[in-house]
Amino acid sequence: MSTANIVAVGASPLGRTDLPGRDLFSKALAEAFEELPDPADVVDGLYVGAQSERYENQIMQGTLMAEWAGLRNVPAERVEACAAAGALALKNAVRDVRAGVHDAVLACGVEKMTAGGTEGATNALGAAFERALEQRSGITAPATYALLAQRYLHETDATERDLAKIAVKNHRNAASNPRAMFQEAVDLETVMDAVDVAPPLKLYDCAPVTDGAAAVVVANDEVASDLLDREDAVRVAGVGSAANNLAVAERNLTYVEGANVAASTAYEDAGVDPADIDVAEVHDAFTVCEALLAEAAEFAPEGRGIETVEDPGDRSAGWTDVRINTSGGLKARGHPIGATGLLQAVEAYEQLTGRAGERQVTDADTALLINEGGVADAHTVATVLEAQ
C-alpha cells in the first residue's frame, strides 16, 4: 500500500461572495497550485464534494471542476454526503493513492450557498433529512440539531451557557485566522442574548450559510518528494467513515455512535490513540456538535464534551489535552457545506506544517478531523493526519 500525503492546500475567501461556485473553485485551486506545476502535470483525477445542485442548478460538478483545472479524460466524480461531502472527497482521493490507482488526486469541495437566498439554502439543506416523516413535518437543520441539544441539556448538567461558551471560544480562534468568515470575537452575553433559531439553539449556536471552496492535493511519496521538501507534506495516517440512520429519531440523541465508529476506525488505521491527538477540527455546525464529537472522539468523558472551551489543565479527569477547532470551526470560520471537510484539512495542514501563525499550537504533530453529514452522525468521515 502506498502512503498518501497532503502536499498542497488552497481555499477561496469564505462568506457571502460575488463569485459563482466554479470561480470559487478557481480561487482555491490557484492557491493550492501556486508553487506547483500545472494541475494536469500533477494529478490524475479528482473528487469534488458538493451538497446540492439546488444552489446553482448545476450537476456534473466532477466534469466541470476538471475542466476548470485543465484536466480532460480523467476520472472526475462528485461525491455527496451532505456536509460530509468534502471529507468524503478526501477519503476517496486517499484510497486511490493508497491503492496505487493514482499517484496524485485532487480532492476539492465547493458550495455557493447564498445563490438562492436564505429560503433557497433552507430548502436545499432540508433535503438532507428523512423525507417521509421528518421533511414532511417541516424540519430544518437547526431544528434537528436542537433536538439533540435539548436532550443533551436534559441528560447532562450542561446548560445553554455552556453551549454559548463554545461559540465564544470558536469566534476567539477565528479572530486570528485570516481564512475565517468572522474574524472577530463575541462575548458570552451577546451569544446568550441572540435571537432563538430553534430553542435551545440561538443565532450564535449555528454555523453561517457560506459560499466557499477548498482544494487539497493528495499524492504518494514519490510525487510528494518530487514536489516539495519532506516537512511540507502531511501524511494521511488514518481514515474511517460510518453511516448511521438517516432519521434523527432513530438514533441515540446524546451519543453520536456513528462518529465514534468513524473516529475509532481512523485511530486504528493510523495506529494512534485519542491521547495522541494534538489538534482536532470537529464538525461544529451547531455548538452542541462540538461537545458530542469531543465525547465520540474519546477526548472527553461522556457528558463533559462542553469542556472543549477550557485549557487542558482546567478540564475534568479523563480529558485529553487536545485543542479543538483552532480555525474557529464551522461556527466562525464558515461552513460552505461541500467544502467544509476540506477546510478542516487545510487547518490541520497549516497546524502540522507550522504555518498557523498566531493560532499555531506548539508541537502539533497529530491531528484528527471529523466531518459529518445529515443530522450529526448520519454520515461521518474521520481522518488522522501526521506531520512528517
Add this chain to the structure above:
Amino acid sequence: MTDTDSTTTGPLAPDDITADSPFTLPGFFDALAEGRLVAARCTECDEHMLPPRPACYGCGSRAVTIEEQPRTGEVISYTSVNRPPSAFDHLAPITVAVVELDSSARLTGRVDASLEDVTIGDRVELQVRDPESVDIDLDFDLSYEEDWPIHVFELV
C-alpha cells in the same frame, strides 16, 4: 388491501414489494390514512422501524414483520422551527418533537401546541390529518405523495 396483521417473517420476496405492502411507503401511508400506524418489528432483536423497512438496522436480519403501533407515546426531545422550509411557512413557528411510542418505536413529528406548552416527558397522541387540511404548498409534494396523510401529535 394493506395487510397489517402479517405474520410473515423472513426476507421479502420480490413479489411482496408492491405499493399496497406496508413495507413500502405507499402502503405505509395507505394504512395511516385508514388510521393504522404500522412499524416493522425485527423478530430477531425486537427493534421497531417506523416507517417499516425490509431489514433490521439493529442486527441486519431480514426476518421482519409488520406490527400495528400504539398511537400514544412520550416526548423525548422537542424544539421549535422558527423559519421552516417555504412550503411550511404558514405554520411557523412549528413545534416538533421526537416521540417514543409506547411500543418503543420512535419518530419525529409536529406537535399541535406552542413550544412553551411542551416539555420532555409529556404524553402525546398521534393524529392523522388530510394533506389538504394542513395546506402545505402543493409544490412540496412529489407526484406519489399527493394523497399521503400528514402526521401530527397532540398533547394528552
